[in-house]
Amino acid sequence: MLDRLAATAAETYRAPSRDCVVPAPGTQILLAPVAALVPPGTAAVLGPTYGEFARAAALAGHHVIKVEDIEQLRGADLGVVANPNNPDGRFLKTHELLDLAHARGDRGLLVIDEAFMDVRPADASLSGEVARHNIVVLRSFGKFFGLAGLRLGFALARPQIAQRLAAALGPWAVSGPAALIGQTALADVAWANATRQRLEREARRLDAVLAGRAGYIVGGTSLFRLLRTPAAGHLFHHLGRAGIFSRSFPEHAAWLRFGLPADEASWERLGAALADFSDWTHREPFAP
């Protein structure tokens, strides 16, 4: 069952072969063994991003630095970039990452977390290039397919690296339900294409709902949008009282991330709560 899953994942993600695919119970649990592929050294994480990789790298004994420029990933033993990035949607083109991988050569490892790549065209991914460089691409199943609780993800890497990761996880890492559901869903190319288009339409609708307030859309993917507004803190609490959860960021007080509302009633609820908010110009003392 895992073999079929890995073969389907290789095809869907356009990885060079099934031997480049390591199925895992979520990409989260891969972070520690991926960070441990490289002896303790310097881990550079391109920020601002999801915090779990810095934590896993520190656990593996690395000195972790957060950097702002892709060039700063060049000299690190472990270079980490999320593409497209969460929460701001920053997107690096394939050739930029390949230039970086080429410049790094045999040194350490470059990790590309493509957790939100499914919303992009296939040629935006580095999955097809894993056999030619010291890179690990992480692909998440749960986000795009809406089944995060199933726990399924993949590491894609050249076979020598893939074997080491697979050995760290052991032979029965993925649950039977996750293997069967994942294999079926990954093979459904028509659903994926239709969903990509639907998500793009809905993301534009979210832009329209958020537009014209005292803030602006910093970026995002078609699964979420990041709003920057001095009223972020007040708006977070206002929405929360209306039963709407947005994502706030302790280190970025002016940021608020919005997921796509699930159904028409939720769209209306969000629209009403935003229309009802009067504090847009209230500048909080802690907003940068």
Added chain:
Amino acid sequence: MLDRLAATAAETYRAPSRDCVVPAPGTQILLAPVAALVPPGTAAVLGPTYGEFARAAALAGHHVIKVEDIEQLRGADLGVVANPNNPDGRFLKTHELLDLAHARGDRGLLVIDEAFMDVRPADASLSGEVARHNIVVLRSFGKFFGLAGLRLGFALARPQIAQRLAAALGPWAVSGPAALIGQTALADVAWANATRQRLEREARRLDAVLAGRAGYIVGGTSLFRLLRTPAAGHLFHHLGRAGIFSRSFPEHAAWLRFGLPADEASWERLGAALADFSDWTHREPFAP
């Protein structure tokens, strides 16, 4: 959901508290992080046993030795024992293991894999003692509950150790289905008691089916029995042709492990295949 699962597991396994419980997607995936709790040194595995722990300990950089006597676990940085043992059912009493843990003191870690402990009375487990020693107890969910494919298991240890293991797994290690099903099943004490009794009856029935052949039962738990016979190799193939899978052991050519047949038809098929076997006295060249 994970909090409720951990609390229920603590109660069912009689662990000192919820803070001693680390839920994981199977105990298999815990082996590498457990082995990495101790800096590379000597790992002593009480054999003969399940091979995955020696593999995980070697991956973590330990020099692995297989020992035959519990006393030899005393000086190792990492001591590993399966209790009850697979495949021979060797069972160490609580006081033997506590004496060992006491003698080892603060040195390294003693790991007790209780994957098959559910078939035993609760006081046979070391789960209740984890807060007082440098020990990690592994509990498997899938074997006793017949849901191995769900991937659920637990490490039990003092809170400081449990926190390190939980950090290595990250925050979303267990799938939603596994958490909900596991929590429900672990809380069903009546089912567990009835199942323990049913398994004991069925194990005695398996003993009777296997008895009187040119072999003897080495041991087992009430989930499996280990037969020793010079005809093991021939019998393995004979049963395989009848569609019955027994477990052979490359390093122990005279061993054959039998699980419990699933239903009445399977019992009859096993009985018929054994009655049909005429090679009991055939001594194979490779049998010790």
